[in-house]
Amino acid sequence: MNVKECYAMMGGDYEGVMGRLMTDERIKKFLLKLPQSNPMNEIFENLNNKDYETAFRNVHNMKGVALNLGLSVIAESSSELCEALRGGEPSTDITPLLERLKADYEKFVEILGQMD
Numbered sequence: 001m002n003v004k005e006c007y008a009m010m011g012g013d014y015e016g017v018m019g020r021l022m023t024d025e026r027i028k029k030f031l032l033k034l035p036q037s038n039p040m041n042e043i044f045e046n047l048n049n050k051d052y053e054t055a056f057r058n059v060h061n062m063k064g065v066a067l068n069l070g071l072s073v074i075a076e077s078s079s080e081l082c083e084a085l086r087g088g089e090p091s092t093d094i095t096p097l098l099e100r101l102k103a104d105y106e107k108f109v110e111i112l113g114q115m116d
Contacts, residue, residue: 001114003027009111013070020068028115030069035109040102047098056085059101074108077101 003024007014021027039062046055059082066075081097084090 001111002116003031006031006111006115007070010071010108011073013072017068017070027069031112031115034065034069035112040105043098043101047094050089052085052088052090056082056088059085062101071108073104074101077104 001009004014006012007017017027018024021030039058043055043058043062046052046058059078063075063078063082066072066078077097077100081094081101084092084094084097
């Protein structure tokens, strides 16, 4: 599966990221870096340790990367979790937001594994 097909399966903005990075090779290079950094493990670890400030920063970084790479679905779910963590310990249960981000991220990784 090529990069454009992956974006179609992910619900991403291929044209937008192509406008920024210009080639499929560059897009692929940056897409492959996201799972290498293992952001979901860090976020879960931060939240398990009740380190909400670091969790917020990690989710915010993930949102930024997703926006820059045109990963619209991950950008949306990370944005919602980011807002829930803004200001420290959340006042409501963030489990549904965290599970949504995890599912979106896992789908991304699965699709990425099918890329040529």
